[in-house]
Amino acid sequence: MRTIILKSASSYLLPVLLLFSVFILLRGHYLPGGGFVGGLVAAIAFVLDAFSNGLDKTKGILKFHPGFLMPVGLMVAFLSGISPMILADLPMMTGIWAENPIPVIGALGSPLFFDIGVYLVVIGSALTIIFTISESV
Amino acid sequence: MEIILAIITGVLYASGIYMILRRSMVKFILGIILLGNGVNLLIFTLGRITKGEPPIIDSAEKVLEGVYADPIPQALILTAIVISFGLQAFAIILVKRAYKVLKTDDLDQLNTTDEDS
Amino acid sequence: MLGAVLLGFLFSLFLVFAGSYFRGKLAVLSSLIPLSLFIYFLTFLPEIANGKVIYENYEWIPSFGVNLSFTLDGLALLFALMITGVGSLVFLYTSAYLKDHKYLDRFYGYLSMFMAAMLGLVLSDNIMSLFIFWELTSISSFYLIGFNNDKADSRKSALTALGITGIGGLLLLGGAVLLGDVAGTYRISEMVMMRDVITDSSHYLLILLLIFAAAFTKSAQFPFHFWLPGAMKAPTPVSTYLHSATMVKAGIYLLFRMTPILNGDDIWHTILIVVGAVTMVYSAIHIIFRTDLKGILAYSTISALGILVFLIGIGTQAALVAAAVFIVVHALYKASLFLITGIIDHETGTRDVTQLSGLRKVLLPVAIAGFIAALISGGVPPTLGFVGKDLIYEATLHFKDAAIFLTVLAILTKILLFYGGFVAGVKPFMGKLPQKFEKLHLPSPLMWMPPLIMTFAGIVFGIFPGLIETAFAKPIAMTQVIEFEEFHLKLWHGFNTVLGLSAITITIGVILYFTLKPKHNLENAIARLDVIAPKDLTLKLSEGFAEFSRLWTNFFQTGYLRHYISVIVAFLILLLGYLIFSDFSLTLDFSTLADLTIYEISILLMLLMGVLYTVFTKSRLAAVAALGVVGLSFSLLFLFYSAPDLAMTQFSVDTLTVILFVLVLYKLPKYLNFSNKWLRIKHGVLSVSFGILITLLILRVLKEPKNAEITEFYAENAYKLAHGKNVVNVILVDFRGIDTMIEISVLIVAALGVFGLLKLRLKTRDKK
Incomplete structure (x- = not known):
């Protein structure tokens, strides 16, 4: 799998793909996309990088074990879920929205943070699975 | 159109069940995956199919109107796909681990809970 | 509290x-x-x-x-x-x-x-x-x-x-739920006020039977009594x-508590009196045949419980007061006798009453306690037992029906209980001390003080029955009896019928004690009748149950995964197949097929070939590749039928799955051909018929009109309520957000499972 083309391409591919995954995540509320797909694309980006540059280097880029993304993501999702209870005294999971839409992202609200939580969990789980397996093979 | 999808769902179920009934563990996993795809297609078909009208509101509109694909089965299947990935990964590793520990691929030899038989 | x-x-x-x-x-x-x-x-x-x-x-x-x-x-x-x-x-x-x-x-x-x-x-x-x-x-x-x-x-x-x-x-539980349902409250104190509603209810008999069954099993009434002698192993x-x-x-x-609630009908009295009387006489007779001290006590306990049920069945104020007093009496003497038996067992190592004698010489305080306990048990004045016994006779004598008969039964039981009490409490201490017991020592006071305390309490309460009267008898009578009448407990009633009956009881009891000796051959004789005793019948029944469930389990639980799945699938085929064919009306509309474009046909063909190749190939790598093709066709299919989100997700997941498989494929076992041709044909038939069934099921369901209520709600409100235009995403992150949160938790669990399986080594294996 370690061809020169892939190797030289991957150093550009990783940031581009990651940016793309964030783009998919953010546009999800209006157009096809969202946390699940975004997370999977980001995970594929890292896996691709690992294939071309070796697992250790990719881990070096990440700096921390991808497993930590799972509790962080779940926490983000959970906090965004209960934020209406704390901030506005509304039932859990009620969407609360900022007054003015932000360019590119659109309206900013708690569902967006929820989606970010999903995104992080998906990256974390997928990478944990794949990295653990490739390490132990 | 639905007729063909129904038949394909049937094929997916049949091949999934057939694979699950094999004694080889790898075939068993492939069977589970096929069956999972079959279920997704079942839900999708039962939600009625629509060509070229995704459930996305036009940028000028505020309400989804006219002909549109049913978003509920799609939401169901979306999570099902992601979770089935987790399931597959877990099943594959379980098989790998079982193979390593028990040195057998034969499901028929896994019929006891005792460690030493 | x-x-x-x-x-x-x-x-x-x-x-x-x-x-x-x-x-x-x-x-x-x-x-x-x-x-x-x-x-x-x-x-x-x-x-x-x-x-x-x-x-x-x-x-x-x-x-x-x-x-x-x-x-x-x-x-x-x-x-x-x-x-x-x-x-x-x-x-x-x-x-x-x-x-x-x-x-x-x-x-x-x-x-x-x-x-x-x-x-x-x-x-x-x-x-x-x-x-x-x-x-x-x-x-x-x-x-x-x-x-x-x-x-x-x-x-x-x-x-x-x-x-x-x-x-x-x-x-x-059944009785309680019914009772609560009928009364409209689960509070017992409130049920008392609903007494008429309950006794008039059509469920009254059922409630009664359920409560009785509960009380009889717990209080070891005939025919459920046999667990109690067995429990003497403790x-x-x-x-x-x-x-x-x-x-x-x-x-x-429980019966006492239920008295003011359920006591309203003759059936209450009849059942309780009959069961109580049978129990008390049946187990009192059993006492004669026992030689094990604990056996004697067990049967005399059952008999005493029978008396209590019998008294509650009589249900008059006198009977309830008698029952309340007898509860105290019984607790005092029976607990003492048990403790004394324990001391004897502890010191001599045997509970066989035929081998025990003369122990008073070495265990004097225990002998005193035993003697007093026997007196209380026999109802000899001036103990509380005498008061209790008098009250019982008083209650039976004044019952409205068959007073004489009931009194005779009570006297018979009391005589045998007298005998049992003396055999257990007095006999081991009388007579000659065998040599082997001469070196015995009195155990710690912690052991012989408790029975002494209890038996002395029995005498004190006997001399001053007023203590029991004000403390328990009256308050109980006031809450449990519907029409309360003033009464007084006395040790001495003067010369009347009851006193005569007491004298008869004690006299016959004493004669019995001196003439009838516990013997092993008696015990063996009665053992032959055990075959028809409720105990053996019940045990045989439960063994039969166990045997049946073992056969049944072995039939279904073979331990082979494919058997389980075959059974489940075959069952579903039969059940669903019957349902579908019993109401079969399928009109296929082939006209829509004309709309098929070349793209759709090629996608579907690709999908079909991928599936078939996955099933029939002999190479693992080929199977995985074919599975990848199936996944890709799926994502194209989704794209074609207006589900771009699904297409994207399926595509990414498919990529990851193939990577996953390729990573571990060569660590996985090779394909082996285990099964023979016939098995494959059998499984093929089974799975193909299941596939056909699913197809028919889908076609059948598609004929039903679709309920689009929820869909319309989402279509209507996705933007208004949730500020989103991709309805699928809005459902996932907003309308059904909690579901999604649980789903990502599942994903985390799967990832942790993989991590754990590979990274953690099972401790037991490391040791080997």
């Missing part, structure tokens, strides 16, 4: 952690728990004696009407004092009896758990919490009876006891506590 109930549970929990300290000398201290509770309940005595009833209510599951409400009236106080009082003495006794036992702390844990459950039972005002405590007593008594868990028959007896009382508990303190004073009285307590 909640604290009082919980104290025992907390103590047993505490023993789990700090048990090792209570195994040695500190064990005595644990009796402070029941003792303090005893004193606590004593403080209520003046209030209750004045006819006051104390309620306490704690919300528990208010939506079901299940609250932790406690009530303390005369009846509850009588039982509470008995539980804690006898409990204190048993706790003391145990510390010497099981001295240096390896699991003494565990024993105390079970014992205090049992005590707490029993307290909860008698204090509960809510019939649901009463049921829960009822079950807790069954469970904790299971541990206590099976305490010597290294012995097979000990375990068996514990199981029998749990089985019988457990069934009773279930029936109680250490003696357990027999003392559970089978004389507390647990078996739980059924009596």
